[in-house]
Amino acid sequence: MNRMRYECGVFHTRYASEMGLRPRPLQRIRLVLIAAAIVVYPFVANGYWLDLANQVAIATVGAIGLNILVGYTGQISLGQGAFMAIGAYSAGLLTLQAGLPWAVGIPVACCITAAAGAFFGLPSLRLKGLYLAIATLAAQEIVEWLMTHWTWLTGGTEALVLAAPRLFGARMNSPFVFYWLGAALAAGTALFAANLFRSRMGRAFVAVRDQDIAASVIGVDVARTKLLAFATSSFLVGLAGAMIAFYRNIVSWERFTLETSVVYLAMIIVGGLGSVRGSFLGAALITLLPALINNVGRAVQETAPQAAGLLPHVQHAVFGLVIIVFLIFEPRGLSKLWGNVKDYFHVWPFAYRKG
Amino acid sequence: MTGGHPPGRIPPTATLFLLLAAACGGGADRADDPDAPIKVGAIFDLTGPTADVGTDYADGVRGFVDWTNRQGGIEGRPIELIYQDYAYQVDRAEQLYGQFVGEGAVIFMGWGTGDTEALQLRIAEDEIPFSSASLSHVLGDPAEAPYNFLVATSYSDQFRIALDWIARNHAPDNPDAGAPVVALMHNASPFGLSPARQGGEAFAAARGIDLSLYPMPRGAVDFTAEFSRIRQSGARYIVFQNTSGPAAVALRNARSLGIEATFICLNWCSNAQLVELAGEAAEGVMGTMPYAPLTMDVPGTRVIRDYLASQGETIAGKTNAYTQGWWTFAVFAEAMRQVLAAGGDLTGANIRATMETFADFDMGGVTVPITFTPDDHLGAKGLRIYRVEDGAWQPVTDFIQAPDPA
Numbered sequence A: 001m002n003r004m005r006y007e008c009g010v011f012h013t014r015y016a017s018e019m020g021l022r023p024r025p026l027q028r029i030r031l032v033l034i035a036a037a038i039v040v041y042p043f044v045a046n047g048y049w050l051d052l053a054n055q056v057a058i059a060t061v062g063a064i065g066l067n068i069l070v071g072y073t074g075q076i077s078l079g080q081g082a083f084m085a086i087g088a089y090s091a092g093l094l095t096l097q098a099g100l101p102w103a104v105g106i107p108v109a110c111c112i113t114a115a116a117g118a119f120f121g122l123p124s125l126r127l128k129g130l131y132l133a134i135a136t137l138a139a140q141e142i143v144e145w146l147m148t149h150w151t152w153l154t155g156g157t158e159a160l161v162l163a164a165p166r167l168f169g170a171r172m173n174s175p176f177v178f179y180w181l182g183a184a185l186a187a188g189t190a191l192f193a194a195n196l197f198r199s200r201m202g203r204a205f206v207a208v209r210d211q212d213i214a215a216s217v218i219g220v221d222v223a224r225t226k227l228l229a230f231a232t233s234s235f236l237v238g239l240a241g242a243m244i245a246f247y248r249n250i251v252s253w254e255r256f257t258l259e260t261s262v263v264y265l266a267m268i269i270v271g272g273l274g275s276v277r278g279s280f281l282g283a284a285l286i287t288l289l290p291a292l293i294n295n296v297g298r299a300v301q302e303t304a305p306q307a308a309g310l311l312p313h314v315q316h317a318v319f320g321l322v323i324i325v326f327l328i329f330e331p332r333g334l335s336k337l338w339g340n341v342k343d344y345f346h347v348w349p350f351a352y353r354k355g
Numbered sequence B: 001m002t003g004g005h006p007p008g009r010i011p012p013t014a015t016l017f018l019l020l021a022a023a024c025g026g027g028a029d030r031a032d033d034p035d036a037p038i039k040v041g042a043i044f045d046l047t048g049p050t051a052d053v054g055t056d057y058a059d060g061v062r063g064f065v066d067w068t069n070r071q072g073g074i075e076g077r078p079i080e081l082i083y084q085d086y087a088y089q090v091d092r093a094e095q096l097y098g099q100f101v102g103e104g105a106v107i108f109m110g111w112g113t114g115d116t117e118a119l120q121l122r123i124a125e126d127e128i129p130f131s132s133a134s135l136s137h138v139l140g141d142p143a144e145a146p147y148n149f150l151v152a153t154s155y156s157d158q159f160r161i162a163l164d165w166i167a168r169n170h171a172p173d174n175p176d177a178g179a180p181v182v183a184l185m186h187n188a189s190p191f192g193l194s195p196a197r198q199g200g201e202a203f204a205a206a207r208g209i210d211l212s213l214y215p216m217p218r219g220a221v222d223f224t225a226e227f228s229r230i231r232q233s234g235a236r237y238i239v240f241q242n243t244s245g246p247a248a249v250a251l252r253n254a255r256s257l258g259i260e261a262t263f264i265c266l267n268w269c270s271n272a273q274l275v276e277l278a279g280e281a282a283e284g285v286m287g288t289m290p291y292a293p294l295t296m297d298v299p300g301t302r303v304i305r306d307y308l309a310s311q312g313e314t315i316a317g318k319t320n321a322y323t324q325g326w327w328t329f330a331v332f333a334e335a336m337r338q339v340l341a342a343g344g345d346l347t348g349a350n351i352r353a354t355m356e357t358f359a360d361f362d363m364g365g366v367t368v369p370i371t372f373t374p375d376d377h378l379g380a381k382g383l384r385i386y387r388v389e390d391g392a393w394q395p396v397t398d399f400i401q402a403p404d405p406a
Helices: A025-044 A047-072 A080-096 A102-120 A129-149 A175-196 A200-210 A212-217 A222-248 A258-271 A276-303 A305-329 A333-347 B014-023 B051-070 B090-102 B113-126 B155-169 B190-206 B224-233 B244-257 B272-282 B299-310 B320-341 B348-355
Strands: B038-044 B079-085 B107-109 B148-153 B181-187 B210-216 B237-241 B262-265 B286-289 B378-380 B382-389 B392-395
Touching: A025 A047, A025 A175, A047 A080, A047 A175, A047 A200, A047 A222, A047 A258, A047 A276, A047 B090, A080 A102, A080 A129, A080 A222, A080 A258, A102 A129, A102 A222, A129 A258, A175 A200, A175 A222, A175 A276, A200 A212, A200 A222, A212 A222, A258 A276, A258 A305, A258 A333, A276 A305, A276 A333, A276 B079, A276 B090, A305 B079, B038 B051, B038 B090, B038 B320, B051 B079, B051 B244, B051 B272, B051 B299, B051 B320, B090 B107, B090 B113, B107 B320, B113 B148, B113 B190, B148 B155, B148 B320, B155 B181, B155 B190, B155 B237, B155 B262, B155 B286, B155 B382, B181 B190, B181 B224, B181 B244, B190 B210, B190 B237, B210 B224, B224 B244, B237 B244, B244 B262, B244 B272, B272 B382, B272 B392, B299 B320, B320 B348
Parallel strands: B038 B079, B038 B107, B148 B378, B181 B210, B181 B237, B237 B262, B262 B286
Antiparallel strands: B286 B382, B382 B392
16 A cells, blocks of 8 residues: 555556556645645635635646747747737637627637647747847737837827626636636646646647757657747747737737736746746745735734835846746756655655656 | 665755745735834836936935934834835836735835736736826726825926917917927836827827827937937927936937927926936926925925935935825825824725825825826826926916817
C-alpha cells in the first residue's frame, strides 16, 4: 500500500498508464485536494477575495497563452495587450451588435483573435529575438490605434458597455458567479496546455524554440509551427480578453495598453518561462502583489503617515524590484523555486539534489 | 523494492490555496454602533496620468475630513476615510472599490470617468452613494446611474456654456464674420470625449458652430501636428478638455507656433497649476470653472483658508481642485448628518433619499447652489467664466446657467 505512493514504487503494466498526465497516485491526491480547495474557496471568501481570485483566473488564462508563445516556442511578443483587446472587443461586439449569446460569442472571439495572432505572427517567419519583439510591438501600437480611432466599430475612446450576461440565471458580473466560469476556464486552459506539450505539435513548438534549424532537419515545418504557436497562444489570450469583457461589462482601450503586455511578460518571467504551473504562480503573484502592498500600506498609514505618502511610489518600485530579483536569483521563476522545495523534501535527509 | 527510499512528494499546491483561503477571514463589520466611525471609501490618482490635479483633489477631501473630525465629526461620529492611490487604472479601481465597500464604506469618492463607468452597475447593486469627480453628463441620470451624484457642472454643460459664450462673443458687430470655428482638444479617453459626445456636438450643430475634435495622445510632449490641422481648419477658438499638465504643454506649443486663437479650459485645466506650468502662455486663457479658486474671497474658500492657517499651511500651490475635493465631500457629509439627525440608519438608500431633497444647498459661493432631485443628479447647472490676467484667474462673468440642450 505504502509502496505504491512513491515514485519508483509505481508499477505500470501498460504504456497508457505510464504516459498519463498524472501517473502517480500522490499527484492524483494533490489534484483532488486542489479541486476541493477551488470548490470550497468561494464559500469562505468575501467579495474582495473572490474578485482577486477572478483576476488571478483571468490572468492565468492570459499568461498560459503568452507562455505558449514566449516560453515554449521562443517567440517574444509585446502584443499581449493587443490580442487581449481583440478578444475583448470581438466578444463585446458579437454579443452587443450581432446579438449572439455569450457562450457562442466567446469561442468566436477566440477564433478571431487566433486569426489576428497568426496574421501578426507573420513577421516571425523572417525575424527572431529582439527584431520580432519590435514587430509585435508594432501590432500592439496598430491595434491600440485602431481601438481608439475606428469609432464606428469600437466606439473610439469611449468605452463599450455590455449588458451583463447571465450564467445559470444569475448575473455573470457578480464575483461569486463569475468565479465558477473563471475557475473552469482557467483549469481547462491549464489542462489543455499541459497536454499540448505531450503532443507532437507541442514538441514541435519546443523544438523550434531550442534550435529551429535542427527542428526543420528532423522534419518540423518551422513556418507552420510558428504560425500555429501564434494562433494557439492568441486563442487563449483572446479568451482572457473575452473573460474581462464579460466580467467587467465594459471594454475600454485603457485596459489593453503596452503596459498590459509588459505586465504579462513579467508574470511569465517571474512565474517561469515554459511552465504551465509557472504561468499560474506568476499570474497570482503579479496580481496579488499590488493588493498586498496596498494592504501593508494601509496598515502603515495609521502609524506612520509620512511613510504612507511615499507608498504609491513604493508600489512601482517594488514591482520592478521583484522582476529584477527573479532575473538574478531564479531566472526560471517561481516554478523552479517550487521544484527546489519539492526536491529538498524528496531527497531529505540527504543533501543530494536532483538535476 | 523495499525501504530506504526518502519520503515521496508532499501534497503541495493545495497548501497555497489553503493559505489563501485562510488569509481571507474578517469580512465586513457594518457600523451599527452609534459611536463608530463613519467609513468612507475613496480612490485618488496620486501617481497616474491625472495626478497633477488628482493630488490636490485628494488633499481637499482629506482636509475636509480632518476639519470635520476636529469639529467633532458628523453628529458626534468621526469620519474614517479609507483611501488608496489607484494610478488611474481601471482594474485597480475595481479592486479597491470592492475592498473598501467590503470593509463597510457607506459612501464612495470616485475619480476617473473610465473607472466610474466600469463600476456603474456595481454601485447601483451595492447601493453606495458615489461621488463622481468625473463630471460625465450621463452619470447624472438616475435612470442610468441611480447612486452617482455630480457635485459640479457636468462636462457637457461646461462645454455648452463655453460654446454659448463663443457664439455670443464671436464678432457681434460683424455679420459677415461667418460661423465660429471651434476645435476641442481632448484627452484621448472617455473623459476627454464626454463633453462633445454627451450633448456638445448636438448643441454646436444647432447653433451653427463648426466643431471638430482633436484627441491629445497620452504622454505627448508636442502637439505641432494637431495645431497645424487646427490652423488649416481656421479655428479661432480652442477648447481643452484635459488636465492642466497636457493643456499647459499644448498652450506653450501654440504660442511658439503663433496660433492666434481664444483658448478655453474646461474643468480640470482651468486652475492655478496651468498658470504655473504654462507661464506667459497662459495669459488671456479663459476657463469654465465650477469651483472658485482659493484666491477668491467667498465664505466657501474662507473656511478652507482658516483651516489651512490652523495647520500652519497657506493656499500657496493649492488649486481649485482642492476646493472641489473639500466641497464635494461637504455635500455628502451634510446628507449623512441629516440622516443621522433624523435618527435614520446610515444606509445607501437613506443617504440617497436625503440628497435628493437638497434644494439650493449653499456651497459658500464656491459653486452655484446645489440641487438634486429623484430625476436629476446633476447638482449644478451653472458656473462663472474666468480669465487669466497677470498670472491669476479672475472672474469675467457672474454665475451663468448652462443653455438648454439643443
